[in-house]
């Protein structure tokens with residue numbers, strides 16, 4: 001149960017208005033054995049608490065509401081005087097630790113949010129402790145990142161590609177699109193880095209650059225168009241078939257019509273694992289089409305790209321290896337703590353051309369610590385970057401990439417188990433194909449005996465919205481939702497390495513129980 005009393009935060013006696021010490025120090029006095037010892041003890045306690053919390057997750061609610069008194073504490077003004085590390089940790093332990101969204105929990109299935117692994121958590125601690133700046137230069141942490149990039153480039157079928165770790169799939173995709181734009185400009189003899197995408201006085205007007213993806217493409221594609229100055233009109237959405245895959249006949253027709261209208265198509269986005277239903281476009285056909293029409297072929301594989309690691313679903317993403325660029329997350333189906341995504345660009349020279357600026361204060365040298373220069377800074381927008389790759393490198397060394405594949409296979413099998421349970425259940429209706437790790441469905445009450453007619457969407461949408469709210473608020477399980485063909489759907493997006501088969505069965509049972517609870521309470525007209 002959440003605490004109902006306001007927590008008392010002990011104030012360390014020498015914290016407030018203490019006279020300045022011999023020198024101002026960062027957090028603690030490095031010359032004091034006693035302070036090292038108390039920090040060591042605090043660190044061990046934090047670690048013990050965190051591991052114990054993770055161990056106890058199956059018995060805990062997925063989510064619980066923050067008590068008002070704690071919520072109010074987040075409105076307090078900033079501390080003028082410190083309370084010391086122990087008391088500060090106590091605040092974290094009481095008011096933050098129990099009140100996350102629950103995405104580390106075995107029954108969390110919402111929004112394609114990954115769980116994180118305990119080992120990667122520890123690696124992140126080392127990354128933060130060493131605190132290297134990942135702009136580049138001659139240091140082991142940069143070599144770790146280069147190596148992890150090259151491993152994934154090989155495993156995902158793009159050996160030798162240039163790559164960069166970024167915060168998330170959104171940024172990875174945007175970086176790829178920026179490269180695609182440079183590629184297009186090169187072909188057209190336009191200097192898009194200098195001129196942008198606008199016409200300048202006294203020069204011939206430039207035609208708009210446009211790119212394509214299915215209507216199921218993730219919303220990053222609109223954000224990217226806006227941010228790159230192309231305008232959201234530049235992203236042309238192609239309708240999908242009944243399996244939620246891009247209609248290639250319509251794409252061809254759109255390309256031709258747009259060219260006739262004076263637009264310049266430069267890129268097609270294929271999605272490996274759409275966010276709504278886990279559909280994957282026909283990547284082989286898209287690769288062929290892009291080659292034939294000299295278009296940049298980008299694959300958004302935010303979570304789906306890692307299907308390549310599992311023999312169960314590998315064939316779904318064939319064609320991905322022919323992409324000019326590929327974006328994928330490790331913090332979704334790779335179980336790495338946030339933030340951890342990667343962009344791969346086949347043409348390494350172009351990748352650098354898209355972002356390189358040689359500032360005088362960053363000039364590389366031939367030898368010593370600055371040898372090689374700031375090469376990661378030349379592959380993206382960020383200059384200062386954290387050490388994202390260590391946790392992957394360490395987890396891979398511990399488990400091997402085949403283990404990553406086994407987790408993915410396990411999730412696919414569990415999703416198939418869920419789908420079988422939905423399809424067999426008289427009160428559950430599946431709303432979309434479930435080829436990968438996502439299932440969309442809803443609860444449909446049985447009509448009382450003798451009742452006529454089926455439930456309408458107008459009845460089922462609010463019922464399922466209420467059902468999902470109760471499921472989440474009671475901390476029973478955490479799917480999220482979407483809309484499929486205009487119908488409200490409960491959506492299970494499964495990237496959870498902690499889930500057991502029993503958790504999946506529990507989900508189905510709880511949905512049926514809640515559905516009956518709600519349908520029973522609302523007087524259904526007969």
Ligand SMILES: *Cc1c(COP(=O)(O)O)cnc(C)c1O
Pocket residue numbers: 112167168169170171173218220271273274275300301302303329341
């Ligand atoms: C999650 C997702 C994104 C965005 O990735 P983030 O890591 O959340 O920024 C893009 N595309 C697809 C298909 C996704 O599932």
